[in-house]
Amino acid sequence: TPASSGSVNLAVIPGDGIGQEVTTEALKVLEVAAPAGMHVAQTSYDLGAERYLATGEVLPDTVLSEIRGHDAILLGAVGGKPNDPNLPPGILERGLLLRLRFELDHYVNLRPSRIFPGVTSPLSREILGDDEVDFVVVREGTEGPYTGNGGALRVGTPAEVATEVSVNTAYGVERVLRDAFARAERRPRKKLTLVHKTNVLVHAGAVWWRLTQEVAAEHPDVTVDYMHIDAAMIHMTTNPQRFDVIVTDNLFGDIITDLAGAISGGIGLAASGNINPDRTAPSMFEPVHGSAPDIAGQQVADPTAAILSVSLLLDHLGHAEAASVVEQAVMADLAERGTTTRRTSEVGDAIAKRVAG
Amino acid sequence: TPASSGSVNLAVIPGDGIGQEVTTEALKVLEVAAPAGMHVAQTSYDLGAERYLATGEVLPDTVLSEIRGHDAILLGAVGGKPNDPNLPPGILERGLLLRLRFELDHYVNLRPSRIFPGVTSPLSREILGDDEVDFVVVREGTEGPYTGNGGALRVGTPAEVATEVSVNTAYGVERVLRDAFARAERRPRKKLTLVHKTNVLVHAGAVWWRLTQEVAAEHPDVTVDYMHIDAAMIHMTTNPQRFDVIVTDNLFGDIITDLAGAISGGIGLAASGNINPDRTAPSMFEPVHGSAPDIAGQQVADPTAAILSVSLLLDHLGHAEAASVVEQAVMADLAERGTTTRRTSEVGDAIAKRVAG
Ligand SMILES: CC(C)[C@H](C(=O)O)[C@@H](O)C(=O)O
């Protein structure tokens, strides 16, 4: 049952680097955006590279089970300095971020993309034209090559063999497709594009393809098409207006949403929700960007993606109107931003003021 | 031993759709570009969707062994109508294209990208600036998720499980890295970027990472950096000038080269070489684009990518100068193209005339 009023228990994981700064601004906006009568109780969890480097702990079971008791999670960003020898690749990603997504069954990784008025896209004016770019990627979040299956033999020798196994189940694929179709149904254009690589990954491709046809049959008013992931690169950069809902596997979704973020004016604006649609565990909201340790603590990071993640969080908690107020405030702020550089807290203040006022 | 003069035996696979038309133009250019004294003997092989639909044959062993006897292969494009129920996904890709790459050990899939003067990129003028975009992707061609490993259980039922296995060997990764480093060494900027997803695909990532460090130690004058595939999407669209040589796995290479093609002015200009650097079997040259059945036979396809593939072929056969003449002719043609529409054969004629002249 969605927490539609009363008290909301929020677990906050500010994380590392700019994660802390952007989370502060996101919470500032949440405070003023929360509808009258909604009380937001926060518990902050110290997780990420810093904690790992200091204690060796990534995500203790006791912490996980505490987090599980909340209504939702707001995450800033986790990750240490690139190539830190004390922080092998994968430790935090698999031990913390992905562990949360898997343990809390975040099978819908939701990543909306819009080119907001006033925002500069790297695409040319000829490509952008007059039509809106406004689509959402529904990335599967609990399967594919992200399961940690695979291994290695004779590691470190010239005879090493390393495998990565992409696991795809009808159970997992069908449920994310159902969510994606339901979203397409609610959008004016009612269009869904399956992105995969069925011509090479024939086994995984077949289950995605078959179930897309099956679920499509229950949604006759949704227009369905298919695109290989490589072809999607071309369409995304030459005709992004064509997309409405994209549904895809975990890895393809990772790749295409960074491209989507880039063409929509930068990853600094890209929000995401790691959603458990069945509400058997809290969903988690986070900016798509990383912890950017090189610019951390300088109040130069853009908190917009974190603030837009608050909009997704409010929507998930049943407060569609408050969610929309936050989004409108961000849009208005973006439209007026121009080229002036503002500090992280100034952006948060400006958006909070619009939400309040 | 490279065929540096005398007779060259070329296997030609025009394939389906526009494959036939663009191959005609590529051969037209090859004829005039071949250095004096070089005789090009051609054998044409009828392979692709049409043959499969007519006979059920994809790549008979006898044909493969005949092809193997040639010095090089020129391929147009293969593939039938999208969603043809008689042509299940993967049949031609895995049975023909990938089978050739694997059987002939094309472990270097070479895909150069340049934004040629006069060509329109979907990127904005602000992004393009004044610096050249000129990089090459060295895509591994015989491993990764392309090996056909994997399978499915309880197919067609709600309990279906389908897997795809990415296979990565030190043997396979090291040899492609060596080729990529050697190419970086020969280029003015001497820069190599490894693209992978080491933070999630930790086993495969570790072997790519370790061997990159090892081979880098032998090339102290090559500057090496690393980028996750998702981050590469952002750099490719906001700062493509930064790339020189990109080395990456089979699937990431498939994805990033279509993006590279798109930002360089379209897949109609993207050439590729499937190269066996050890010359134990013939290498194969082909445009990156597909067979585009919707526009086939109308003489509207752009043969430029096929013609640029001839340049790569000449270079591989040891005719660097002839290769460069073809590339210069294409560049001159592109610079003068403007917005006039020409027929496929007119483009071939114009480029052949420049090469001759
Ligand atoms: C950090 C990494 C594990 C993560 C992913 O690959 O999913 C990130 O890139 C993202 O997109 O949220």
Ligand SMILES: CC(C)[C@H](C(=O)O)[C@@H](O)C(=O)O
């Ligand atoms: C057709 C397909 C098998 C092929 C690939 O995935 O390698 C194509 O996309 C390419 O890039 O050459």
